[in-house]
Amino acid sequence: MVSFGAVKLAGAVLFVAATTSMGLTAARRLADKARFLEEVDSALGILGTEIGYCGAPLAQALARAADSSRGLAGTMMLRSAAVLSDSAGSTAGEVFRQALQEVKDMGLLDDTPFSILWAFSSGLGASSRNDQMRLLEATREKLRLEAARAREQQVRESKLYCYLGLLGGVAVVLALY
């Protein structure tokens, strides 16, 4: 028969594992946020090449940018390209904003980069090639700053979250013991 002490010990281990996992998840989210912004920056660079040098229609340019991009940014571009190709009545801005909102709902976009990309989506595909290139460059510039900020925050806070998860769990267990 399992003793009460063993159950308590198992519960304590599970609790510490759970809080540690929460800490790790929070730390990973910080890394994901920074990585997402870097991926978007890189994808916008490819999009700029497709628009500026190839003059490809946006759905095609987004699909090609998606092909050469990694992670969630690539998925976001691919979905935007698919929706844009399928629905003649939607504008690129609407399609891109919908994809952005989904990423924000996943907790991967803070308010500032979200508003940068939201503003970008309003002008997407709606002006001359030169204007599009300027828009892309300005957006990338801002995103790079945000990505650097997110990276700094990750370096600064990820260990904190890891330790906080582990030590917080241990502290609660000790207090309850």
Place this chain on the structure above:
Amino acid sequence: MEPDLSTLSDPLERDILPLLPETIRALILGMQRDARRRTEEIRLRAGRPLAVYLDGSEVFLSGHRGAHVVTAQEVFRTLQAASGSSVYAWEDDIRQGFITLRGGHRLGLAGRAVVVDGRIQSIQDVGSVAIRVAREIPGAAKAVLHYVVDVHARRVRSTLLLSPPQCGKTTMLRDLIRSLSCGDLRGTGFRVGLVDERSEVAAAYMGIPQKDVGPRTDVLYGCPKSQGLLLLLRSMAPDVLATDEVGSEEDAKAISEITRAGVAVLATAHGAELGDIAARPSMKSILNVGAFSRCVVLSRRSGPGTVEAIYDLASGRKVQGGDLMRG
């Protein structure tokens, strides 16, 4: 419930309605089907009533709340949808004032012209769009085909189609090209080279003609007419070269050179009657060198494509005229 627009056979319903904002689409779907199918043009002017052009006049469309006043956002959305949200990819076309849509329809636009070094660089702040519905009329050129082709010599006579705008010149040119290419008069067709500078005749979209221009037709589009005609002459060994809306000095030189090379030319020009083009210096020089043997004058007196007269330019006599003929 709104019908699945992609399954509809009328080009306006199938190709154009999906590009329009919902409110405007509903108003057009609210028109009687017969009127909708006679609609030649839809005009959206920001801040002014929605208009359609049918039966030779422009009428404003009204909903339950009176005339629908088009918003700037509706104009913007239409342009975005028409360009596939890729205004930049259509820059060259927009500079000329239009976009060719899938199905060969044309979206003309007006707004603020950005002029650099005296040339229009782009059109921004678009306030008006006019969508002209392109409808093919197979057989439109049937009435003139015998005057254009010398059946016994198996040769095409260089022919100029002349009319004011919206009288069916392009439709007739397209059907002439198709007929010659298919060989409607005699078994084997002619090899036709079409220079479609504004993509109005073959309405090529992503390289594929959206209109039936026949199986023996090579289309060069987006290229200045004079350069394109000479390019096709050298590269594609055509029996006939065709182009729309000639009028410049360069066009005249190219056409003279082509006809001297023994290749027939089919072309259109703006003008209500033969005297109108004879008064234009560039056209006068084309007529003087005898580049064209026939001139077909069109009007919309009995509807677009009404043949008013056919002239033999060598003798200056009418070979057909007086009685109205519909193409």
